[in-house]
Amino acid sequence: MSESVAGQPCILCCAITGSVPMKSDNPAVPITITEQVESSHAAVEAGASIIHAHVRNEDGSPSSDPDRFAALKEGLERHCPGVIIQFSTGGRSGAGRARGGMLPLRPDMASLSVGSNNFPSRVYENPPDLVDWLAAEMQRYAIVPEIEAFDLSHILQAIARHERGGLYGPLYVQFVMGVKNAMPADRAVFDFYVQQMRVRAPDALWCAAGIGAAQVVVNEWAIAAGGHTRA
Amino acid sequence: MSESVAGQPCILCCAITGSVPMKSDNPAVPITITEQVESSHAAVEAGASIIHAHVRNEDGSPSSDPDRFAALKEGLERHCPGVIIQFSTGGRSGAGRARGGMLPLRPDMASLSVGSNNFPSRVYENPPDLVDWLAAEMQRYAIVPEIEAFDLSHILQAIARHERGGLYGPLYVQFVMGVKNAMPADRAVFDFYVQQMRVRAPDALWCAAGIGAAQVVVNEWAIAAGGHTRA
Numbered sequence: 102m103s104e105s106v107a108g109q110p111c112i113l114c115c116a117i118t119g120s121v122p123m124k125s126d127n128p129a130v131p132i133t134i135t136e137q138v139e140s141s142h143a144a145v146e147a148g149a150s151i152i153h154a155h156v157r158n159e160d161g162s163p164s165s166d167p168d169r170f171a172a173l174k175e176g177l178e179r180h181c182p183g184v185i186i187q188f189s190t191g192g193r194s195g196a197g198r199a200r201g202g203m204l205p206l207r208p209d210m211a212s213l214s215v216g217s218n219n220f221p222s223r224v225y226e227n228p229p230d231l232v233d234w235l236a237a238e239m240q241r242y243a244i245v246p247e248i249e250a251f252d253l254s255h256i257l258q259a260i261a262r263h264e265r266g267g268l269y270g271p272l273y274v275q276f277v278m279g280v281k282n283a284m285p286a287d288r289a290v291f292d293f294y295v296q297q298m299r300v301r302a303p304d305a306l307w308c309a310a311g312i313g314a315a316q317v318v319v320n321e322w323a324i325a326a327g328g329h330t331r332a
Numbered sequence: 333m334s335e336s337v338a339g340q341p342c343i344l345c346c347a348i349t350g351s352v353p354m355k356s357d358n359p360a361v362p363i364t365i366t367e368q369v370e371s372s373h374a375a376v377e378a379g380a381s382i383i384h385a386h387v388r389n390e391d392g393s394p395s396s397d398p399d400r401f402a403a404l405k406e407g408l409e410r411h412c413p414g415v416i417i418q419f420s421t422g423g424r425s426g427a428g429r430a431r432g433g434m435l436p437l438r439p440d441m442a443s444l445s446v447g448s449n450n451f452p453s454r455v456y457e458n459p460p461d462l463v464d465w466l467a468a469e470m471q472r473y474a475i476v477p478e479i480e481a482f483d484l485s486h487i488l489q490a491i492a493r494h495e496r497g498g499l500y501g502p503l504y505v506q507f508v509m510g511v512k513n514a515m516p517a518d519r520a521v522f523d524f525y526v527q528q529m530r531v532r533a534p535d536a537l538w539c540a541a542g543i544g545a546a547q548v549v550v551n552e553w554a555i556a557a558g559g560h561t562r563a
Protein backbone atom coordinates (compact mmCIF):
# COMPACT_ATOMS: atom_id res chain seq x y z
CA MET A 102 0.00 0.00 0.00
CA SER A 103 2.93 2.37 0.42
CA GLU A 104 6.51 3.15 -0.45
CA SER A 105 8.80 4.02 2.43
CA VAL A 106 11.49 6.68 2.60
CA ALA A 107 13.57 6.97 5.78
CA GLY A 108 11.02 4.87 7.62
CA GLN A 109 8.14 7.21 6.79
CA PRO A 110 5.35 5.52 4.84
CA CYS A 111 4.44 7.49 1.72
CA ILE A 112 0.79 7.65 0.78
CA LEU A 113 0.29 7.28 -2.97
CA CYS A 114 -2.86 8.84 -4.36
CA CYS A 115 -3.93 7.93 -7.86
CA ALA A 116 -6.09 10.33 -9.87
CA ILE A 117 -7.52 7.75 -12.21
CA THR A 118 -9.38 10.03 -14.60
CA GLY A 119 -9.09 13.74 -13.84
CA SER A 120 -11.42 16.21 -15.48
CA VAL A 121 -9.52 17.16 -18.62
CA PRO A 122 -8.05 14.22 -20.65
CA MET A 123 -10.26 12.46 -23.18
CA LYS A 124 -9.92 9.11 -24.93
CA SER A 125 -8.69 11.09 -27.92
CA ASP A 126 -5.77 12.33 -25.79
CA ASN A 127 -4.98 8.89 -24.41
CA PRO A 128 -7.10 5.78 -25.06
CA ALA A 129 -6.10 4.44 -21.62
CA VAL A 130 -8.01 7.19 -19.75
CA PRO A 131 -10.82 5.40 -17.86
CA ILE A 132 -14.17 7.06 -18.61
CA THR A 133 -16.97 4.60 -17.86
CA ILE A 134 -17.59 3.47 -14.28
CA THR A 135 -16.40 -0.05 -15.20
CA GLU A 136 -13.17 1.33 -16.65
CA GLN A 137 -12.69 3.56 -13.57
CA VAL A 138 -13.18 0.67 -11.16
CA GLU A 139 -10.73 -1.56 -13.02
CA SER A 140 -8.19 1.26 -13.34
CA SER A 141 -8.48 1.84 -9.59
CA HIS A 142 -8.09 -1.88 -8.94
CA ALA A 143 -4.83 -1.88 -10.90
CA ALA A 144 -3.64 1.28 -9.09
CA VAL A 145 -4.31 -0.27 -5.69
CA GLU A 146 -2.43 -3.41 -6.68
CA ALA A 147 0.46 -1.14 -7.71
CA GLY A 148 0.50 0.53 -4.29
CA ALA A 149 -2.06 3.35 -4.29
CA SER A 150 -3.88 4.01 -0.99
CA ILE A 151 -6.15 6.84 -2.16
CA ILE A 152 -8.24 6.95 -5.32
CA HIS A 153 -8.95 10.56 -6.38
CA ALA A 154 -12.04 10.38 -8.55
CA HIS A 155 -13.87 12.52 -11.06
CA VAL A 156 -16.81 11.14 -13.01
CA ARG A 157 -17.67 11.67 -16.66
CA ASN A 158 -20.75 11.75 -18.82
CA GLU A 159 -21.26 9.15 -21.56
CA ASP A 160 -19.53 11.46 -24.05
CA GLY A 161 -16.51 11.84 -21.78
CA SER A 162 -17.30 15.39 -20.64
CA PRO A 163 -16.82 16.11 -16.93
CA SER A 164 -19.81 15.62 -14.62
CA SER A 165 -20.66 15.98 -10.96
CA ASP A 166 -23.71 13.67 -11.14
CA PRO A 167 -24.20 12.07 -7.69
CA ASP A 168 -25.62 8.89 -9.29
CA ARG A 169 -22.38 8.33 -11.15
CA PHE A 170 -20.36 8.95 -8.00
CA ALA A 171 -22.60 6.46 -6.18
CA ALA A 172 -22.02 3.79 -8.82
CA LEU A 173 -18.27 4.41 -8.73
CA LYS A 174 -18.20 4.21 -4.93
CA GLU A 175 -20.09 0.91 -4.98
CA GLY A 176 -17.68 -0.54 -7.54
CA LEU A 177 -14.63 0.65 -5.60
CA GLU A 178 -15.90 -0.83 -2.35
CA ARG A 179 -16.39 -4.19 -4.07
CA HIS A 180 -13.16 -4.31 -6.11
CA CYS A 181 -10.81 -2.32 -3.86
CA PRO A 182 -11.96 -2.96 -0.29
CA GLY A 183 -10.22 -0.68 2.20
CA VAL A 184 -9.00 1.87 -0.35
CA ILE A 185 -9.52 5.51 0.63
CA ILE A 186 -12.10 7.03 -1.71
CA GLN A 187 -11.66 10.72 -2.48
CA PHE A 188 -14.20 12.56 -4.63
CA SER A 189 -13.30 15.73 -6.48
CA THR A 190 -15.33 18.86 -5.80
CA GLY A 191 -13.25 20.72 -8.39
CA GLY A 192 -14.70 23.46 -10.50
CA ARG A 193 -14.14 21.81 -13.87
CA SER A 194 -16.93 19.29 -13.23
CA GLY A 195 -19.75 21.55 -12.12
CA ALA A 196 -20.65 25.02 -10.89
CA GLY A 197 -21.63 26.29 -7.46
CA ARG A 198 -23.14 23.85 -5.00
CA ALA A 199 -23.48 21.18 -7.71
CA ARG A 200 -19.76 20.65 -7.03
CA GLY A 201 -20.66 19.17 -3.63
CA GLY A 202 -23.84 17.34 -4.59
CA MET A 203 -22.16 13.93 -4.09
CA LEU A 204 -20.94 14.63 -0.56
CA PRO A 205 -24.00 12.98 1.10
CA LEU A 206 -22.54 9.71 -0.26
CA ARG A 207 -19.94 10.08 2.49
CA PRO A 208 -16.70 9.31 0.65
CA ASP A 209 -13.69 9.04 3.00
CA MET A 210 -12.23 12.24 1.55
CA ALA A 211 -13.06 15.00 -0.89
CA SER A 212 -10.94 17.65 -2.52
CA LEU A 213 -11.49 21.23 -1.33
CA SER A 214 -10.13 24.49 -2.74
CA VAL A 215 -9.99 27.35 -0.25
CA GLY A 216 -8.98 30.13 -2.60
CA SER A 217 -9.19 31.22 -6.21
CA ASN A 218 -6.48 31.45 -8.85
CA ASN A 219 -5.95 31.59 -12.57
CA PHE A 220 -6.03 28.51 -14.78
CA PRO A 221 -4.55 28.39 -18.30
CA SER A 222 -7.45 30.24 -19.92
CA ARG A 223 -9.86 31.23 -17.16
CA VAL A 224 -10.32 32.00 -13.48
CA TYR A 225 -10.70 29.02 -11.14
CA GLU A 226 -13.49 30.45 -9.02
CA ASN A 227 -13.89 29.33 -5.42
CA PRO A 228 -15.89 32.15 -3.84
CA PRO A 229 -15.73 32.37 -0.04
CA ASP A 230 -19.36 31.38 0.53
CA LEU A 231 -18.97 28.25 -1.62
CA VAL A 232 -15.78 27.29 0.23
CA ASP A 233 -17.60 27.71 3.54
CA TRP A 234 -20.53 25.59 2.34
CA LEU A 235 -18.35 22.77 0.96
CA ALA A 236 -16.27 22.66 4.16
CA ALA A 237 -19.47 22.56 6.27
CA GLU A 238 -20.92 19.75 4.14
CA MET A 239 -17.71 17.76 4.65
CA GLN A 240 -18.01 18.26 8.40
CA ARG A 241 -21.66 17.19 8.27
CA TYR A 242 -20.84 13.95 6.45
CA ALA A 243 -17.53 13.21 8.25
CA ILE A 244 -15.40 13.64 5.12
CA VAL A 245 -11.70 14.53 5.41
CA PRO A 246 -10.87 17.31 2.96
CA GLU A 247 -7.78 17.26 0.83
CA ILE A 248 -6.95 20.95 0.44
CA GLU A 249 -5.89 21.75 -3.12
CA ALA A 250 -3.34 24.55 -2.65
CA PHE A 251 -2.67 26.31 -5.94
CA ASP A 252 -0.86 29.15 -4.17
CA LEU A 253 0.81 29.99 -0.87
CA SER A 254 -2.14 31.84 0.64
CA HIS A 255 -4.29 28.74 0.15
CA ILE A 256 -1.98 26.85 2.52
CA LEU A 257 -2.20 29.59 5.14
CA GLN A 258 -5.98 29.83 4.75
CA ALA A 259 -6.28 26.05 5.17
CA ILE A 260 -4.18 26.05 8.33
CA ALA A 261 -6.21 28.92 9.82
CA ARG A 262 -9.49 27.23 8.90
CA HIS A 263 -8.36 23.95 10.46
CA GLU A 264 -7.19 25.72 13.63
CA ARG A 265 -10.59 27.32 14.13
CA GLY A 266 -12.31 23.95 13.77
CA GLY A 267 -13.57 24.51 10.25
CA LEU A 268 -12.23 21.36 8.58
CA TYR A 269 -13.17 17.77 9.45
CA GLY A 270 -10.42 15.42 10.61
CA PRO A 271 -6.66 15.82 10.25
CA LEU A 272 -5.34 18.62 8.04
CA TYR A 273 -4.27 17.20 4.67
CA VAL A 274 -2.85 19.70 2.17
CA GLN A 275 -1.85 19.07 -1.42
CA PHE A 276 0.53 21.46 -3.14
CA VAL A 277 -0.52 21.75 -6.78
CA MET A 278 2.28 22.98 -9.03
CA GLY A 279 2.71 23.43 -12.74
CA VAL A 280 -0.70 24.75 -13.80
CA LYS A 281 -0.16 27.52 -16.36
CA ASN A 282 -0.93 30.98 -14.88
CA ALA A 283 -0.94 29.58 -11.31
CA MET A 284 2.06 28.35 -9.26
CA PRO A 285 4.82 26.85 -11.38
CA ALA A 286 6.67 23.69 -10.35
CA ASP A 287 9.43 25.57 -8.54
CA ARG A 288 11.91 24.02 -6.15
CA ALA A 289 12.42 27.07 -3.90
CA VAL A 290 8.66 27.47 -3.50
CA PHE A 291 8.23 23.76 -2.82
CA ASP A 292 10.89 23.91 -0.09
CA PHE A 293 9.19 26.95 1.46
CA TYR A 294 5.82 25.18 1.38
CA VAL A 295 7.31 22.16 3.22
CA GLN A 296 9.06 24.34 5.77
CA GLN A 297 5.95 26.40 6.42
CA MET A 298 3.84 23.27 6.92
CA ARG A 299 6.39 21.95 9.44
CA VAL A 300 6.50 25.22 11.37
CA ARG A 301 2.82 26.16 11.28
CA ALA A 302 1.07 22.77 11.30
CA PRO A 303 3.51 20.09 12.45
CA ASP A 304 0.75 17.49 12.85
CA ALA A 305 -0.65 18.01 9.37
CA LEU A 306 -0.03 15.76 6.38
CA TRP A 307 0.97 17.16 3.03
CA CYS A 308 1.34 15.83 -0.45
CA ALA A 309 2.22 17.31 -3.81
CA ALA A 310 1.02 17.02 -7.37
CA GLY A 311 2.82 18.25 -10.46
CA ILE A 312 0.65 18.89 -13.47
CA GLY A 313 1.59 17.64 -16.93
CA ALA A 314 5.32 17.68 -17.56
CA ALA A 315 5.98 18.53 -13.90
CA GLN A 316 4.35 15.37 -12.58
CA VAL A 317 7.32 13.07 -12.05
CA VAL A 318 9.61 15.87 -10.85
CA VAL A 319 7.17 16.97 -8.15
CA ASN A 320 6.52 13.32 -7.18
CA GLU A 321 10.25 12.92 -6.58
CA TRP A 322 10.51 16.13 -4.54
CA ALA A 323 7.58 15.10 -2.35
CA ILE A 324 8.79 11.56 -1.69
CA ALA A 325 12.35 12.71 -0.93
CA ALA A 326 11.08 15.39 1.47
CA GLY A 327 9.02 12.87 3.44
CA GLY A 328 5.63 13.92 2.11
CA HIS A 329 2.94 12.09 0.24
CA THR A 330 2.21 12.25 -3.43
CA ARG A 331 -0.31 12.06 -6.22
CA ALA A 332 0.10 10.50 -9.64
CA MET B 333 10.10 63.45 -1.80
CA SER B 334 11.49 60.44 0.06
CA GLU B 335 12.52 58.98 3.37
CA SER B 336 15.90 57.27 3.50
CA VAL B 337 16.92 54.07 5.30
CA ALA B 338 20.53 52.96 5.11
CA GLY B 339 21.13 55.37 2.22
CA GLN B 340 18.38 53.85 0.07
CA PRO B 341 15.67 56.32 -0.87
CA CYS B 342 12.21 54.99 -0.07
CA ILE B 343 9.43 55.75 -2.51
CA LEU B 344 6.22 56.67 -0.73
CA CYS B 345 3.03 55.99 -2.67
CA CYS B 346 -0.18 57.52 -1.42
CA ALA B 347 -3.51 55.91 -2.29
CA ILE B 348 -5.61 59.00 -1.82
CA THR B 349 -9.07 57.47 -2.22
CA GLY B 350 -9.11 53.73 -2.87
CA SER B 351 -12.28 52.04 -4.08
CA VAL B 352 -13.97 51.06 -0.83
CA PRO B 353 -14.17 53.80 1.85
CA MET B 354 -17.03 56.30 1.71
CA LYS B 355 -17.53 59.67 3.40
CA SER B 356 -19.73 57.81 5.87
CA ASP B 357 -16.69 55.73 6.88
CA ASN B 358 -14.39 58.72 7.10
CA PRO B 359 -15.37 62.27 6.13
CA ALA B 360 -11.75 62.96 5.12
CA VAL B 361 -11.87 60.50 2.18
CA PRO B 362 -11.46 62.64 -0.96
CA ILE B 363 -14.26 61.86 -3.43
CA THR B 364 -14.62 64.78 -5.84
CA ILE B 365 -11.82 65.62 -8.26
CA THR B 366 -11.16 68.83 -6.35
CA GLU B 367 -10.86 66.95 -3.08
CA GLN B 368 -8.62 64.35 -4.71
CA VAL B 369 -6.28 66.97 -6.16
CA GLU B 370 -5.97 68.80 -2.84
CA SER B 371 -5.47 65.53 -0.94
CA SER B 372 -2.71 64.61 -3.39
CA HIS B 373 -1.17 68.05 -3.02
CA ALA B 374 -0.99 67.55 0.74
CA ALA B 375 0.43 64.04 0.30
CA VAL B 376 3.16 65.29 -2.01
CA GLU B 377 4.05 68.02 0.45
CA ALA B 378 4.30 65.31 3.13
CA GLY B 379 6.73 63.29 0.99
CA ALA B 380 4.73 61.14 -1.42
CA SER B 381 6.27 60.54 -4.85
CA ILE B 382 3.48 58.42 -6.36
CA ILE B 383 -0.24 59.14 -6.27
CA HIS B 384 -2.29 55.93 -6.65
CA ALA B 385 -5.70 57.03 -7.87
CA HIS B 386 -9.19 55.65 -8.17
CA VAL B 387 -12.07 57.87 -9.27
CA ARG B 388 -15.61 57.97 -7.94
CA ASN B 389 -19.06 58.81 -9.20
CA GLU B 390 -20.97 61.75 -7.72
CA ASP B 391 -22.56 59.42 -5.15
CA GLY B 392 -19.14 58.12 -4.07
CA SER B 393 -19.45 54.73 -5.78
CA PRO B 394 -16.33 53.49 -7.61
CA SER B 395 -15.98 54.38 -11.29
CA SER B 396 -13.56 53.80 -14.13
CA ASP B 397 -14.83 56.72 -16.21
CA PRO B 398 -11.96 57.98 -18.41
CA ASP B 399 -13.33 61.56 -18.27
CA ARG B 400 -12.95 61.60 -14.51
CA PHE B 401 -9.45 60.19 -14.76
CA ALA B 402 -8.63 62.89 -17.34
CA ALA B 403 -9.88 65.65 -15.02
CA LEU B 404 -7.89 64.21 -12.13
CA LYS B 405 -4.73 63.95 -14.22
CA GLU B 406 -5.09 67.56 -15.33
CA GLY B 407 -5.52 68.72 -11.73
CA LEU B 408 -2.57 66.68 -10.52
CA GLU B 409 -0.30 68.02 -13.25
CA ARG B 410 -1.22 71.57 -12.27
CA HIS B 411 -1.10 71.23 -8.46
CA CYS B 412 1.56 68.52 -8.08
CA PRO B 413 3.99 68.98 -10.99
CA GLY B 414 6.43 66.08 -11.27
CA VAL B 415 4.49 63.65 -9.13
CA ILE B 416 4.20 60.14 -10.54
CA ILE B 417 0.56 59.51 -11.45
CA GLN B 418 -0.62 55.92 -11.09
CA PHE B 419 -4.16 54.95 -12.14
CA SER B 420 -5.88 51.91 -10.71
CA THR B 421 -7.11 49.24 -13.12
CA GLY B 422 -8.50 47.26 -10.17
CA GLY B 423 -11.62 45.18 -10.45
CA ARG B 424 -13.66 47.03 -7.85
CA SER B 425 -14.11 50.02 -10.17
CA GLY B 426 -15.23 48.32 -13.37
CA ALA B 427 -15.48 45.02 -15.22
CA GLY B 428 -13.52 43.62 -18.13
CA ARG B 429 -11.82 46.05 -20.49
CA ALA B 430 -13.59 49.01 -18.89
CA ARG B 431 -10.92 48.61 -16.20
CA GLY B 432 -8.33 49.85 -18.71
CA GLY B 433 -10.42 52.45 -20.53
CA MET B 434 -8.36 55.30 -19.05
CA LEU B 435 -4.98 53.96 -20.19
CA PRO B 436 -4.93 56.05 -23.40
CA LEU B 437 -4.53 59.05 -21.05
CA ARG B 438 -0.94 57.79 -20.57
CA PRO B 439 -0.53 58.04 -16.81
CA ASP B 440 3.06 57.36 -15.69
CA MET B 441 1.99 54.12 -14.04
CA ALA B 442 -1.05 51.90 -13.64
CA SER B 443 -1.80 49.04 -11.29
CA LEU B 444 -1.94 45.58 -12.86
CA SER B 445 -3.06 42.29 -11.32
CA VAL B 446 -1.60 39.21 -12.98
CA GLY B 447 -3.57 36.54 -11.12
CA SER B 448 -6.86 35.96 -9.36
CA ASN B 449 -7.60 35.44 -5.67
CA ASN B 450 -10.33 35.63 -3.11
CA PHE B 451 -11.48 38.89 -1.55
CA PRO B 452 -13.53 39.09 1.68
CA SER B 453 -16.81 38.13 0.05
CA ARG B 454 -16.09 37.38 -3.61
CA VAL B 455 -13.53 36.32 -6.19
CA TYR B 456 -11.19 39.00 -7.48
CA GLU B 457 -11.28 38.00 -11.13
CA ASN B 458 -8.35 38.75 -13.40
CA PRO B 459 -8.78 36.27 -16.24
CA PRO B 460 -5.65 35.59 -18.33
CA ASP B 461 -6.95 37.26 -21.49
CA LEU B 462 -7.78 40.46 -19.58
CA VAL B 463 -4.34 40.48 -17.93
CA ASP B 464 -2.72 40.09 -21.36
CA TRP B 465 -4.82 42.92 -22.78
CA LEU B 466 -4.13 45.34 -19.90
CA ALA B 467 -0.39 44.59 -20.06
CA ALA B 468 -0.40 45.16 -23.82
CA GLU B 469 -2.29 48.45 -23.45
CA MET B 470 0.30 49.61 -20.90
CA GLN B 471 3.07 48.75 -23.37
CA ARG B 472 1.22 50.60 -26.13
CA TYR B 473 0.91 53.78 -24.04
CA ALA B 474 4.33 53.55 -22.30
CA ILE B 475 2.85 53.05 -18.84
CA VAL B 476 4.90 51.34 -16.12
CA PRO B 477 2.75 48.73 -14.36
CA GLU B 478 2.71 48.34 -10.61
CA ILE B 479 2.04 44.64 -10.16
CA GLU B 480 -0.46 44.05 -7.34
CA ALA B 481 0.69 40.71 -5.88
CA PHE B 482 -2.00 39.25 -3.64
CA ASP B 483 -0.21 35.89 -3.52
CA LEU B 484 3.18 34.32 -4.17
CA SER B 485 2.39 33.01 -7.64
CA HIS B 486 1.50 36.54 -8.75
CA ILE B 487 5.10 37.59 -8.01
CA LEU B 488 6.51 34.67 -10.01
CA GLN B 489 4.08 35.33 -12.87
CA ALA B 490 5.09 39.00 -12.93
CA ILE B 491 8.80 38.17 -13.03
CA ALA B 492 8.25 35.67 -15.86
CA ARG B 493 6.11 38.14 -17.80
CA HIS B 494 8.73 40.88 -17.40
CA GLU B 495 11.54 38.52 -18.47
CA ARG B 496 9.73 37.68 -21.69
CA GLY B 497 9.26 41.37 -22.48
CA GLY B 498 5.59 41.51 -21.56
CA LEU B 499 5.67 44.46 -19.15
CA TYR B 500 6.68 48.04 -19.99
CA GLY B 501 9.62 49.57 -18.16
CA PRO B 502 11.27 48.41 -14.95
CA LEU B 503 9.58 45.66 -12.94
CA TYR B 504 7.74 47.17 -9.97
CA VAL B 505 5.93 44.73 -7.69
CA GLN B 506 3.70 45.54 -4.75
CA PHE B 507 3.07 42.91 -2.09
CA VAL B 508 -0.51 43.28 -0.89
CA MET B 509 -1.09 41.73 2.53
CA GLY B 510 -3.98 41.64 4.96
CA VAL B 511 -6.97 41.23 2.64
CA LYS B 512 -9.36 38.73 4.21
CA ASN B 513 -9.35 35.38 2.34
CA ALA B 514 -6.16 36.33 0.46
CA MET B 515 -2.60 36.62 1.83
CA PRO B 516 -2.48 37.71 5.48
CA ALA B 517 0.07 40.23 6.76
CA ASP B 518 2.61 37.58 7.72
CA ARG B 519 6.23 38.25 8.53
CA ALA B 520 7.64 34.92 7.29
CA VAL B 521 5.85 35.33 3.98
CA PHE B 522 7.00 38.94 3.68
CA ASP B 523 10.61 37.87 4.25
CA PHE B 524 10.26 35.13 1.63
CA TYR B 525 8.78 37.62 -0.85
CA VAL B 526 11.74 39.98 -0.33
CA GLN B 527 14.28 37.18 -0.62
CA GLN B 528 12.66 35.81 -3.77
CA MET B 529 12.63 39.26 -5.40
CA ARG B 530 16.33 39.67 -4.62
CA VAL B 531 17.23 36.26 -6.03
CA ARG B 532 14.95 36.18 -9.08
CA ALA B 533 14.76 39.83 -10.10
CA PRO B 534 17.62 41.75 -8.47
CA ASP B 535 17.03 44.83 -10.64
CA ALA B 536 13.33 45.04 -9.83
CA LEU B 537 11.74 47.43 -7.36
CA TRP B 538 9.27 46.24 -4.77
CA CYS B 539 6.93 47.86 -2.33
CA ALA B 540 4.36 46.62 0.13
CA ALA B 541 0.89 47.60 1.25
CA GLY B 542 -0.91 46.36 4.33
CA ILE B 543 -4.67 46.59 4.23
CA GLY B 544 -6.69 47.99 7.11
CA ALA B 545 -5.18 47.18 10.50
CA ALA B 546 -2.06 45.78 8.82
CA GLN B 547 -1.16 49.05 7.11
CA VAL B 548 1.39 50.55 9.49
CA VAL B 549 2.97 47.19 10.33
CA VAL B 550 3.60 46.37 6.67
CA ASN B 551 4.83 49.92 6.02
CA GLU B 552 7.43 49.42 8.75
CA TRP B 553 8.51 46.02 7.42
CA ALA B 554 8.93 47.40 3.90
CA ILE B 555 10.90 50.49 4.91
CA ALA B 556 13.20 48.50 7.22
CA ALA B 557 13.85 45.90 4.50
CA GLY B 558 14.90 48.55 2.00
CA GLY B 559 11.74 48.45 -0.10
CA HIS B 560 9.17 51.04 -0.99
CA THR B 561 5.78 51.47 0.53
CA ARG B 562 2.19 52.53 0.10
CA ALA B 563 -0.01 54.34 2.56
Ligand SMILES: [Zn+2]
Nearest residue numbers: 116119189191
Ligand atom coordinates in the same frame (compact mmCIF):
# COMPACT_ATOMS: atom_id res chain seq x y z
ZN1 LIG C 1 -8.96 16.14 -9.55
Ligand SMILES: [Zn+2]
Nearest residue numbers: 138139142180
Ligand atom coordinates in the same frame (compact mmCIF):
# COMPACT_ATOMS: atom_id res chain seq x y z
ZN1 LIG D 1 -11.51 -5.52 -10.24
Ligand SMILES: [Zn+2]
Nearest residue numbers: 347350420422
Ligand atom coordinates in the same frame (compact mmCIF):
# COMPACT_ATOMS: atom_id res chain seq x y z
ZN1 LIG E 1 -6.10 50.89 -5.49
Ligand SMILES: [Zn+2]
Nearest residue numbers: 369370373411
Ligand atom coordinates in the same frame (compact mmCIF):
# COMPACT_ATOMS: atom_id res chain seq x y z
ZN1 LIG F 1 -3.31 72.46 -4.61
